[in-house]
Amino acid sequence: MIAAENEDLGLSLSLASFSRNNQEQLSVKLNAYSVPSPNNLQKLQWMTDAFSPFGHRDSTSCHVAAPIFLPGIDVNRPPKAAGREDNGEDEEEEEEDAGVDSPNSTISSVSGKRSGREPDPSVAGADENEADRASSRGVSDEEDGPENSRKKLRLSKDQSSVLEESFREHHTLNPKQKQALAKQLGLRPRQVEVWFQNRRARTKLKQTEIDCEFLKRCCDNLTEENRRLQKEVQELKALKLSPQLYMQMAPRTTLTMCPSCERVTALPPGHHLRAKPMNQDLRTYHASSQPAERTTYSLACQLC
DNA sequence: TATACAAGTTGAGTTACATCA
């Protein structure tokens, strides 16, 4: 009874999947979340989509399931959020789409749309980009000018998508690839390098969050199962302590464990534990014995 | 020693929201 139920529950945990080495390969798809705050839900949903290029897990059974591929969908990019990004990003994208044809990145120096953000002149001019490039490692802010210290560069949509595309192919770049990508995007190799570093960090962070969520669900499931089994044990104990009730159990069942497959099973009435022939291997016995023989030597599991 | 990377930090930019005139 217990064994059969345990099998049905399918509470198998592949904890090896959580090893550091396999972390990138570990991908999780959660069907539901225990903390369904709208924001979290949406965030986690894109994360689960984004980080499931190799497969998904059933959150209920904690099983690792077959791979899921989403052809044509950028799985590393979150879908547009309903609230926040709808208002802002779309407008911004429209702006960008309308006004920024250049693949060069945007350097914003004035904050906020409210203050009437204008298209940054640096977008069109390669000179400003060059100036920004000079502000990276190896060139001090003094050389760059105090007013230009650490201006935030914003990668254009095109640049981001190319980088994402490249990241999907490989999470690290060799120097040649870095050079080529930088040239293609009109960025410095250092910027490409930094982008990949940050991207890897984000990926790992999100994966960790997903793993935490998954483990939490597994823990919840196991806790629930444990509670259920303890309750069952209590009930069985109670039955055993009250002989009248115990005797009324019809038909009487006997729990036994098969020495071969170690399954716990309930023997039907009339079946009792008896030894198999001493000179016969259990597996051979299983394979050869007829049902009639089994009633004589009922130690054999009738399931395996 | 040089290099690449991870982890952590910094700071500019962005957004949502509250407040006020």
Next chain:
DNA sequence: TATGATGTAACTCAACTTGTA
């Protein structure tokens, strides 16, 4: 009451620093 300007907290992300293999 509706509207626009302003302030601010929370957030994102490029760039940086540091430690390590």
